[in-house]
Amino acid sequence: MTDLSAFPITGRWPAAHPDRLQLYSFPTPNGVKVSIALEETGVPYEAHTVAITKNETWTPEFLALNPNGKIPAIIDPDGPGGKPLALFESGAILVYLADKTGKLVPSDPALRYETIQWVFFQMGHIGPMFGQLGFFYKFAGKDIEDKRPLERYVNEVKRLLGVLETRLDGRDWIMGDDYTIADISMMGWVRGLVQFYEAGDIVGYDELSRVPAWLERCLARPAVERGLQIPPRG
Template structure:
């Protein structure tokens, strides 16, 4: 049994989708990041960076429990455990990993900043909005170009690179994106969104997801509490 400590965010949904795709039995533990659950000692013991998601697999590689944080690392672990979605040959695996790193180092952080400055920042800073919106459009362009040549990001097989990237593109409107400008990416997005495991995965903890409107939530997510040493 795999215990998942998560919330209905793009990074959380990566792992929910992957678990559904792999068919692993799992239990979900809601981490209420609006209330500060991510700073509690029990959670920090498995996720020292105070971010969701994290997992504890009772049946680790050596038959002993293993805990993991960082969604990209968790995806690689689950793909290795399942023996799929990573590629079969070394070439396929490294190609998958480069597109996974593209998501982890570019798509996630940059689209997260785009979303923040366009939607959540307490004051509108035109420079920041324009900078990150333009970067979002650039990243969508990279994805669109790759998908003009291949069915999926890492080639012609569905992999963890697709699973990692898809949830971040679900908020395209808030990122200032017009899908008409990225037809190949839109084809890919619609195909993945229709996968049964994806449909199930994005519903995990969705009922607990609420708009960020109160000051406590803003403080927990964007305020000084984030920067304390825990």
């Protein structure tokens, strides 16, 4: 049996199946990227709920795995060379799972890098900007008298949705005919924008055609339906 005792996080979230990939996460737009990818690829895994609402990412055990204190993070007992590998950052984990399984990324080197380019686009733009919009529109930021921050993020989210709308012209998926980690990286954030943040109206979401249709295709996938609920909120 695989011994994961060298990882302090397993003391707080014990592994019932240490031979399986261990996922430490919460069902946020960033968290569900990894659970969806795991469901899509079929990699055996065990999910642990790290309650961000209870600040569990700031415990010493979690920080030993991710010093940045953010979900998701993984330990793969069958990492490179058969040795356990710990990883954080959802984009890095998506690339790792795609490379590990040979799924969700094109085999052609140029197309592979193009796919990763779009994952980085999500990491650098879609996630941070959509998250800031959510703060200033739905959460504490809405009480700030100065509305210029909200306007800034509304305009930037509109621009980013326009980038996606243009990219999806003549394409079912971000990379064309093939569903990839690029789609997985973005779908949770677009879903969160319209469902959780309820910000569709202020960013003109209903004026788009390709992005909403793409999101419907994403959400119709059985692995996505499952992954969106993993791990349970507890």
